[in-house]
Amino acid sequence: xxxxxxxxxxxxxxxxxxxxxxxxxxxxxxxxxxxxxxxxxxxxxxxxxxxxxxxxxxxxxxxxxxxxxxxxxxxxxxxxxxxxxxxxxxxxxxxxxxxxxxxxxxxxxxxxxxxxxxxxxxxxxxxxxxxxxxxxxxxxxxxxxxxxxxxxxxxxxxxxxxxxxxxxxxxxxxxxxxxxxxxxxxxxxxxxxxxxxxxxxxxxxxxxxxxxxxxxxxxxxxxxxxxxxxxxxxxxxxxxxxxxxxxxxxxxxxxxxxxxxxxxxxxxxxxxxxxxxxxxxxxxxxxxxxxxxxxxxxxxxxxxxxxxxxxxxxxxxxxxxxxxxxxxxxxxxxxxxxxxxxxxxxxxxxxxxxxxxxxxxxxxxx
Numbered sequence: 001x002x003x004x005x006x007x008x009x010x011x012x013x014x015x016x017x018x019x020x021x022x023x024x025x026x027x028x029x030x031x032x033x034x035x036x037x038x039x040x041x042x043x044x045x046x047x048x049x050x051x052x053x054x055x056x057x058x059x060x061x062x063x064x065x066x067x068x069x070x071x072x073x074x075x076x077x078x079x080x081x082x083x084x085x086x087x088x089x090x091x092x093x094x095x096x097x098x099x100x101x102x103x104x105x106x107x108x109x110x111x112x113x114x115x116x117x118x119x120x121x122x123x124x125x126x127x128x129x130x131x132x133x134x135x136x137x138x139x140x141x142x143x144x145x146x147x148x149x150x151x152x153x154x155x156x157x158x159x160x161x162x163x164x165x166x167x168x169x170x171x172x173x174x175x176x177x178x179x180x181x182x183x184x185x186x187x188x189x190x191x192x193x194x195x196x197x198x199x200x201x202x203x204x205x206x207x208x209x210x211x212x213x214x215x216x217x218x219x220x221x222x223x224x225x226x227x228x229x230x231x232x233x234x235x236x237x238x239x240x241x242x243x244x245x246x247x248x249x250x251x252x253x254x255x256x257x258x259x260x261x262x263x264x265x266x267x268x269x270x271x272x273x274x275x276x277x278x279x280x281x282x283x284x285x286x287x288x289x290x291x292x293x294x295x296x297x298x299x300x301x302x303x304x305x306x307x308x309x310x311x312x313x314x315x316x317x318x319x320x321x322x323x324x325x326x327x328x329x330x331x332x333x334x335x336x337x338x339x340x341x342x343x344x345x346x347x348x349x350x351x352x353x354x355x356x357x358x359x360x361x362x363x364x365x366x
Contacts (some may be wrong), residue, residue: 015041015046018341019148034105042111047092049152059083116314148340151305162281176285191302214274329358
């Protein structure tokens, strides 16, 4: 880990899909990586949030991973990658090759703790490794900031009466490690998205008992790939919410779940049949709307994520409704801040042109 530059024109926070896409286009627009713009990432290695996902998750069972812009120049594509290998390993390898090929000079592990004003400048306060001081900080003075920190560290768990009384174990998508941990246990999986379904399929035959609860009906898409119509609708809903500064809706709510052969088989054998959300958590299980009770040793909350923006709190970007008003990646209340991978850019559906759009706005603002 080398020392961070003290001054730059643009700081990009996060080296996942969104951050690397923006960095690629900033370089294409003649900014020099590590000098004119600096990319920092808190992960110990490449791959963005994918490096933290569980071992059993493969490209074949995950949402489609979009290629980064210019990846074809390396002769790489996630479409032709090995879909049986752990997704975390494939993405890590491809992103490493991409960063090296384009010389993006990502600084890691660097955790941005806060971003604040010092006169007209933005100050990025970051924790960096130091053998003598675990809380050692460095600062970067910058004109503009592109936040691409994603959502992985901010899982959303809905409030349910009694949730704190549960004496079993509770997990979220980002704390799930392997099905083996749940061997012989009674498990309830909550959530109507791909992660929840993946957990159920992995836990079948490992957990002693499984139950699936969803807050809204699950819409299965008969096409094995997400329909274009559903994708466009989901992106439009995200864009409208971001422009209005409202909390962002679920992408899956707009696209539905692609009914692959594996999922169709799970439905047929009665595994993937959700129950309406339980009304209460009790010390040893959950109470359903009909009054019945199910014992549980563990609850897995696969109920989505929220954008990770806590480090931007000193800038007071949130509006009265609690959201951030964003149009095409630019924050309305502070023209120096751009959110990449936010709203309609947050999924592979809407990310193809997002990096270029944000990078163009950054260049126009310099």
